[in-house]
Amino acid sequence: MASHFALLQLPSVPAQSLRRGRRSRISKSTAPCTGVNYNGPRQNAITCCSSSNGRKPDLTNSNAVKEVDRLLQEKRRAEISARIASGEFTVEGSGFFGVLKRGLLRLGAPREIVDLLPNKSGGSPQIPNAKGSIRAVQGEAFFIPLYELFLTYGGIFRLTFGPKSFLIVSDPSIAKHILKDNSKAYSKGILAEILDFVMGKGLIPADGEIWRVRRRAIVPALHQKYVAAMIGLFGEASARLCQKLDAAASDGEDVEMESLFSRLTLDVIGKAVFNYDFDSLTNDTGIVEAVYTVLREAEDRSVSPIPTWEIPIWKDISPRQKKVSVALKLINDTLDGLIAMCKRMVEEEELQFGEEYMNEQDPSILHFLLASGDDVSSKQLRDDLMTLLIAGHETSAAVLTWTFYLLTQAPNVLSKLQDEVDSVLGDRFPTIEDMKKLKYTTRVIYESLRLYPQPPVLIRRSLEGDILGNYPIKRGEDIFISVWNLHRDPAHWVDADKFNPERWPLDGPNPNETNQNFSYLPFGGGPRKCVGDMFATFENVVALAMLVRRYNFQRAHGAPPVNMTTGATIHTTEGLKMTVTRRTKPPIIPKLKMTTVIVDGGASSQPSSSLPVAVGSSEGEQQDEVSATRT
Numbered sequence: 001m002a003s004h005f006a007l008l009q010l011p012s013v014p015a016q017s018l019r020r021g022r023r024s025r026i027s028k029s030t031a032p033c034t035g036v037n038y039n040g041p042r043q044n045a046i047t048c049c050s051s052s053n054g055r056k057p058d059l060t061n062s063n064a065v066k067e068v069d070r071l072l073q074e075k076r077r078a079e080i081s082a083r084i085a086s087g088e089f090t091v092e093g094s095g096f097f098g099v100l101k102r103g104l105l106r107l108g109a110p111r112e113i114v115d116l117l118p119n120k121s122g123g124s125p126q127i128p129n130a131k132g133s134i135r136a137v138q139g140e141a142f143f144i145p146l147y148e149l150f151l152t153y154g155g156i157f158r159l160t161f162g163p164k165s166f167l168i169v170s171d172p173s174i175a176k177h178i179l180k181d182n183s184k185a186y187s188k189g190i191l192a193e194i195l196d197f198v199m200g201k202g203l204i205p206a207d208g209e210i211w212r213v214r215r216r217a218i219v220p221a222l223h224q225k226y227v228a229a230m231i232g233l234f235g236e237a238s239a240r241l242c243q244k245l246d247a248a249a250s251d252g253e254d255v256e257m258e259s260l261f262s263r264l265t266l267d268v269i270g271k272a273v274f275n276y277d278f279d280s281l282t283n284d285t286g287i288v289e290a291v292y293t294v295l296r297e298a299e300d301r302s303v304s305p306i307p308t309w310e311i312p313i314w315k316d317i318s319p320r321q322k323k324v325s326v327a328l329k330l331i332n333d334t335l336d337g338l339i340a341m342c343k344r345m346v347e348e349e350e351l352q353f354g355e356e357y358m359n360e361q362d363p364s365i366l367h368f369l370l371a372s373g374d375d376v377s378s379k380q381l382r383d384d385l386m387t388l389l390i391a392g393h394e395t396s397a398a399v400l401t402w403t404f405y406l407l408t409q410a411p412n413v414l415s416k417l418q419d420e421v422d423s424v425l426g427d428r429f430p431t432i433e434d435m436k437k438l439k440y441t442t443r444v445i446y447e448s449l450r451l452y453p454q455p456p457v458l459i460r461r462s463l464e465g466d467i468l469g470n471y472p473i474k475r476g477e478d479i480f481i482s483v484w485n486l487h488r489d490p491a492h493w494v495d496a497d498k499f500n501p502e503r504w505p506l507d508g509p510n511p512n513e514t515n516q517n518f519s520y521l522p523f524g525g526g527p528r529k530c531v532g533d534m535f536a537t538f539e540n541v542v543a544l545a546m547l548v549r550r551y552n553f554q555r556a557h558g559a560p561p562v563n564m565t566t567g568a569t570i571h572t573t574e575g576l577k578m579t580v581t582r583r584t585k586p587p588i589i590p591k592l593k594m595t596t597v598i599v600d601g602g603a604s605s606q607p608s609s610s611l612p613v614a615v616g617s618s619e620g621e622q623q624d625e626v627s628a629t630r631t
């Protein structure tokens, strides 16, 4: 999730719609077309592509609808480009130069030339200004209207709501400048303010010296050997999910996959970060409920127009805020307990701390940090653990949710995926060596991350004046870098809205922000790039591989349409209800058996008694099909 937090906090101001009578809502013909409805929970659904239950899709009809959508979309974009070029949407100022510019644009002078003229104060060109109605971005996933505005106003524009304004950046070179080339001139701004109650000065919201010191302490903990060991943990947790799905498949019950993915990734991250087994796939304990209470609160705060939680008396009387305080206390006490326990383990250990240090009983990040002699206050340590928990939890859950959603619409991709998984894994648990071989599986995850980036927007605040593109900006500007827009820019991507893992050649490198020149930012970029990118990629690849080799997935009959809504990541509004059936063909029905091995330097595997890294059972073994030996 959250810096990872796709946050939009807007001031409560009267609406002033200055969109000049144009449509104020996304329309059927203009919504990016992946079959998702682009409305929030309180609005009528507008379905872009036909969203059948997935059992018997009317492909001919749906292809025709897609083609019409595509043509209409192209037409509309051409119109919009012409209008942008004419300067129609740009607020140019009312002075002499403003009038002159408007006149020249009307006469057909190229915009780039006109922009060279000074503005009314004799200074530099002004950022296009989209004065908007707050209603235009409320009540639906807010990055959708931002996409529309991007198509209208271009790669950088100012969105003004009454007294407050934001810069919306969708231009790769400006994104690169902010995130990488001049990253020191930007902080996390409002994100840090909103997340303070839960992450304090943890790595995501922290800035300046605290961030530098904490990043330097935490990054080494996610070394290669650790990530390799985690593959076993991912397999183990996915096998537990398979147990649940087996039961549903044999009982003929539909399953809500979004919440199951959330539990899967919570179980993974608890063990990975502080060696705590939430066991949320099996149990609903108080601590699991507490974690969800806090997560929901963080998400709600990030999209709430009025910060009621800052009103002193409200904190004490609001039942909801009281619940949040109780939940936070429970989590903090649990973390304090885990830190104390881990400290005792470290004290009793014969420590040989080195670069790829890992305790076999407890390979967690917490153990690494304590063993490294990390000199840090317990509050800071708690903030960091909480940040990693949140950062690594909902992001991965969202990626899996949208990947499975996309797969239900692309049976050809699913069968290609199953072919690869069958041939690479057979009935084994995945190992680190398999990660290199599961190339198509990895491409599916990367393509899903392109269409549904988590989070869809990155947040920054300028700490000093700067130049973005051609435009000077002042200190204190709140900036949203719309990863959603970058990832769906029709000028950059062929068939931008199409789920097409083949766009990344299997013999080419994995796509990342560097080789895509900041048009693709699934894990951010520059010094604040995600520290868990490899961890998360492997986690998603393992879960995806283990699920698709065992089951076929279809949207359940009568399932509600899939609408998007935002908190920290992109959620569905009503879940992702699916019918799961066991595969009978091709011939492999994986038998999942867990044995334990040591991971040696991230490359080879040998038997051990402690670390839960998975290896395959032979097909002949008479085992329960999903029996994970847990340590």
Ligand code: HEM
Residues within 6 Å of the ligand: 001, 002, 003, 004, 203, 204, 215, 387, 388, 391, 392, 393, 395, 396, 399, 453, 454, 455, 458, 459, 521, 522, 523, 524, 525, 527, 528, 529, 530, 531, 532, 533, 535, 536, 537
């Ligand atoms: C698919 C899953 C994930 C996605 C899509 C993702 C995405 C991102 C993105 C886009 C950023 C940059 C935010 C910004 O620049 O404002 C980020 C930062 C971060 N991520 Fe992730 N992340 C994922 C999983 C994880 C995991 C598993 C962990 C931890 C184990 C993690 C820990 C962090 C941390 C600590 C930061 C902040 C880094 C800093 O500011 O120095 N993430 N993530």
